[in-house]
Amino acid sequence: MIAVLCGGVGAARLLRALADVVPAESTVGIVNTGDDTVMHGLSISPDLDTITYTLAGAIDPERGWGLRDETWRAMEALDRFQAVRPDGSQAAPTWFNLGDQDLATHFYRTVRLAEGASLTTVTAEISAAWGVRQRLLPMCDERVSTVVTLADEATDISFQEYFVERHHAVAVSAVRFDGADQARLTAEAAAAIALADTVVIAPSNPIVSIGPLRALAGMDAALAARRHTVVAVSPIVGGQALKGPADRMMVELGHEASVVGVARLYAPIARALVIDPLDGHLAGAVAAEGIEPVVVESVMSTPEIAAALARATLAAAGA
Amino acid sequence: MIAVLCGGVGAARLLRALADVVPAESTVGIVNTGDDTVMHGLSISPDLDTITYTLAGAIDPERGWGLRDETWRAMEALDRFQAVRPDGSQAAPTWFNLGDQDLATHFYRTVRLAEGASLTTVTAEISAAWGVRQRLLPMCDERVSTVVTLADEATDISFQEYFVERHHAVAVSAVRFDGADQARLTAEAAAAIALADTVVIAPSNPIVSIGPLRALAGMDAALAARRHTVVAVSPIVGGQALKGPADRMMVELGHEASVVGVARLYAPIARALVIDPLDGHLAGAVAAEGIEPVVVESVMSTPEIAAALARATLAAAGA
Numbered sequence: 001m002i003a004v005l006c007g008g009v010g011a012a013r014l015l016r017a018l019a020d021v022v023p024a025e026s027t028v029g030i031v032n033t034g035d036d037t038v039m040h041g042l043s044i045s046p047d048l049d050t051i052t053y054t055l056a057g058a059i060d061p062e063r064g065w066g067l068r069d070e071t072w073r074a075m076e077a078l079d080r081f082q083a084v085r086p087d088g089s090q091a092a093p094t095w096f097n098l099g100d101q102d103l104a105t106h107f108y109r110t111v112r113l114a115e116g117a118s119l120t121t122v123t124a125e126i127s128a129a130w131g132v133r134q135r136l137l138p139m140c141d142e143r144v145s146t147v148v149t150l151a152d153e154a155t156d157i158s159f160q161e162y163f164v165e166r167h168h169a170v171a172v173s174a175v176r177f178d179g180a181d182q183a184r185l186t187a188e189a190a191a192a193i194a195l196a197d198t199v200v201i202a203p204s205n206p207i208v209s210i211g212p213l214r215a216l217a218g219m220d221a222a223l224a225a226r227r228h229t230v231v232a233v234s235p236i237v238g239g240q241a242l243k244g245p246a247d248r249m250m251v252e253l254g255h256e257a258s259v260v261g262v263a264r265l266y267a268p269i270a271r272a273l274v275i276d277p278l279d280g281h282l283a284g285a286v287a288a289e290g291i292e293p294v295v296v297e298s299v300m301s302t303p304e305i306a307a308a309l310a311r312a313t314l315a316a317a318g319a
Numbered sequence: 320m321i322a323v324l325c326g327g328v329g330a331a332r333l334l335r336a337l338a339d340v341v342p343a344e345s346t347v348g349i350v351n352t353g354d355d356t357v358m359h360g361l362s363i364s365p366d367l368d369t370i371t372y373t374l375a376g377a378i379d380p381e382r383g384w385g386l387r388d389e390t391w392r393a394m395e396a397l398d399r400f401q402a403v404r405p406d407g408s409q410a411a412p413t414w415f416n417l418g419d420q421d422l423a424t425h426f427y428r429t430v431r432l433a434e435g436a437s438l439t440t441v442t443a444e445i446s447a448a449w450g451v452r453q454r455l456l457p458m459c460d461e462r463v464s465t466v467v468t469l470a471d472e473a474t475d476i477s478f479q480e481y482f483v484e485r486h487h488a489v490a491v492s493a494v495r496f497d498g499a500d501q502a503r504l505t506a507e508a509a510a511a512i513a514l515a516d517t518v519v520i521a522p523s524n525p526i527v528s529i530g531p532l533r534a535l536a537g538m539d540a541a542l543a544a545r546r547h548t549v550v551a552v553s554p555i556v557g558g559q560a561l562k563g564p565a566d567r568m569m570v571e572l573g574h575e576a577s578v579v580g581v582a583r584l585y586a587p588i589a590r591a592l593v594i595d596p597l598d599g600h601l602a603g604a605v606a607a608e609g610i611e612p613v614v615v616e617s618v619m620s621t622p623e624i625a626a627a628l629a630r631a632t633l634a635a636a637g638a
Contacts, residue, residue: 071392081448107393110359111408
């Protein structure tokens with residue numbers, strides 16, 4: 001069994017690639033929920049949905065999130081409410097785009113959670129509805145909210161306000177995970193990590209995607225205790241994030257935006273770090289951080305490259 | 320000023336017709352909220368929305384509810400969740416059809432109510448967003464739920480389960496309005512009734528559309544006190560409901576499904592009852608109930624007929 005610590009797009013693509021190498025049923029994704037939010041009264045779990053839709057073959061390939069052949073009629077119809085919305089109201093925001101078909105997933109999740117079902121249970125139901133064969137687990141059933149402090153304004157905003165509304169184009173001075181100290185890695189996720197032959201840290205943002213998982217009590221200790229079978233895939237290639245703001249965010253928060261910076265973050269919990277040949281010249285510097293560099297093409301631009309990456313990742317963990 | 324006690328489709332059409340006869344700004348609709356429901360976590364007010372969309376010229380003319388040129392992608396996407404929904408869960412029902420554009424209205428209402436705005440306030444905002452010039456008021460800000468007891472099964476179901484899921488094709492043995500004893504006619508609605516020159520009872524279902532308004536404390540007394548300026552339009556023509564189950568429901572609950580049955584219900588609170596020429600032979604029987612029959616074509620099949628009905632209705636109230 002393979003447990004994969006997941007953010008969104010990068011993790012989704014690695015999970016899809018792993019299914020070309022090992023049976024899908026042998027993989028468990030343990031997914032960041034720090035990005036989860038409530039919009040229009042609906043409970044939204046962006047990373048879980050990106051992974052579900054990707055593994056279902058339903059993701060929009062251009063955007064990397066949301067469903068293919070999507071329409072946006074509900075969102076367009078929200079426009080008329082902007083003029084009447086009182087100051088300070090959170091009603092009818094249009095910056096967080098939800099497709100019409102995608103809404104059904106949020107409807108289902110919202111009602112099931114209101115009925116008292118855990119996010120773990122609801123996620124299993126949604127995965128099953130989409131025919132996903134990998135097991136997907138939210139990292140916790142409690143609400144954890146990633147909060148970003150803006151460097152210029154010294155104000156706190158939610159992750160989605162930072163990522164979507166501000167297009168992650170503003171400098172960040174701090175990141176915190178509200179609720180993480182009260183939340184617990186679920187029993188299912190803890191068991192998956194305990195029982196897995198290999199733990200893979202997906203090529204997701206180390207700060208805001210993998211960070212919330214590591215903020216849960218006992219997570220780092222559990223990984224450190226089995227560090228010899230944990231392997232991470234660098235989300236930084238050639239000093240740049242494959243997607244999103246990981247590179248800028250790392251610099252803003254005092255890390256190095258390179259595979260060496262990633263190595264420093266993951267050395268306590270992983271024995272190997274998969275890096276792209278573009279960063280081959282930094283292999284020595286990675287090793288100097290106490291984590292074994294494994295040089296493999298890691299930009300998953302074709303299914304073949306992705307499968308080779310998945311194979312090399314498992315091999316690096318001794319699987 | 321004219322205050323109109325409203326259900327859904329019939330009331331919407333009469334309000335539209337009144338706007339051809341008097342300035343729209345001089346009309347206040349006081350609207351049944353007993354049909355209101357929560358679906359997919361969203362607060363839905365079917366009668367208010369039918370009236371809003373009708374007065375905005377956006378109603379679907381075939382269905383009589385919902386928006387024209389509507390799409391149903393979100394609802395269609397709910398199908399995949401039917402197979403994974405646990406027994407007894409209320410998640411993802413597909414029998415209550417919500418159009419994609421219509422969803423925006425429910426999103427807005429849901430969030431504003433959650434922010435603590437009253438339904439009266441939110442209704443004014445939604446009306447303004449749709450450019451409606453008539454004033455629309457929910458009958459109360461508290462939640463009132465129309466509950467229907469099925470004759471065969473002696474079980475209670477919500478109004479929407481009766482009306483939409485069961486297509487109002489089942490016999491009813493009782494109707495009640497849960498919460499009505501705790502609810503209050505809003506100050507705005509009470510003032511509108513007190514200050515109006517004329518009160519019109521729209522051609523809506525007397526039991527489940529006008530019934531909830533009359534179940535509010537003081538409503539019947541307020542109408543009775545000014546009975547000489549209250550006029551009702553019969554929703555029963557030729558012994559049949561213009562729309563919906565009013566005729567069957569009246570019989571099932573011990574009333575006569577005719578203008579005479581309607582006259583009996585409204586005689587304590589209205590001085591005149593507008594009936595169609597099809598029921599002209601019953602004018603004497605209506606008068607015998609103590610309410611003045613006014614015979615006018617009342618099936619609003621053309622704008623001209625509707626305007627003539629509106630004009631005759633106001634005249635019948637002495638306006």
